[in-house]
Amino acid sequence: MEKPVLAAAAKRKAVKQSAKPKGAGALAKKSKKGLSLLTPAEAYEIFARFAAAMPNPQTELEHLNPFTLLVAVVLSAQATDAGVNKATRALFAKADTPAKMAALGEEKIREAIKTVGLFNTKAKNVAALSKALAEQHGGEVPQDRAALEALPGVGRKSANVVLNVAFGKPTIAVDTHIFRVANRTGLAPGKTPLEVELGLERVTPPEFIDNAHHWLILHGRYVCKARKPECWRCLIADICKFEPKTPPPAEKRVKAAPAETEPGLS
């Protein structure tokens, strides 16, 4: 027979678990080994709708060539694309190749990007990666992940962005927006960015893989926002597994307002 203390603890645990919201974490747990909670047809439909709504999605990071894209991506860690663009316009006017950037030097790079978060470390990395590209890669940005990841300040996510945007490789760079959208929708639940990346690679139909990264980022940035997803205007709401869906603002105001009572009935 089960001991009363253990039975009570088990009951408390069960109540606690059932009270958990069905958010991203809950969906990630529901998914076995990072597998999608959607059918292949549903996953296809999501990308087909993104493709119809945004036929030619682009990165919002301004750049002139693969090198300036790489620099912009390195600067964009924990910074907004708009903030990075503001700093890089003047920087890229002075230096748009590894040789020119290396010649500009860490001090001047730091001065140009001082409005971007973590600018000290980033200036050091941009100077070092420019030198490495000029000296070891003939001034070219390498087109393979290992070589990119060997550069200072370049991780898997940055390498994936460059491979996809600059060289058209079928990679999906999982940033905070993509991580959230993949988990909330049930498209590719995962506890780590790598788990989500591999899950997305599995569920994304080949014809959509080139643009998947852009669609998911833009969707996360402008519709499936971190604090309040705008489910009422989401074009994949009927497929997405996230619950409860966010109602439109007007509906929320009506709900939040105190109930009116008929005169004389209060």
Ligand code: SF4
């Ligand atoms: S329905 Fe809501 S949670 Fe789901 S993808 Fe759309 S905005 Fe995000």
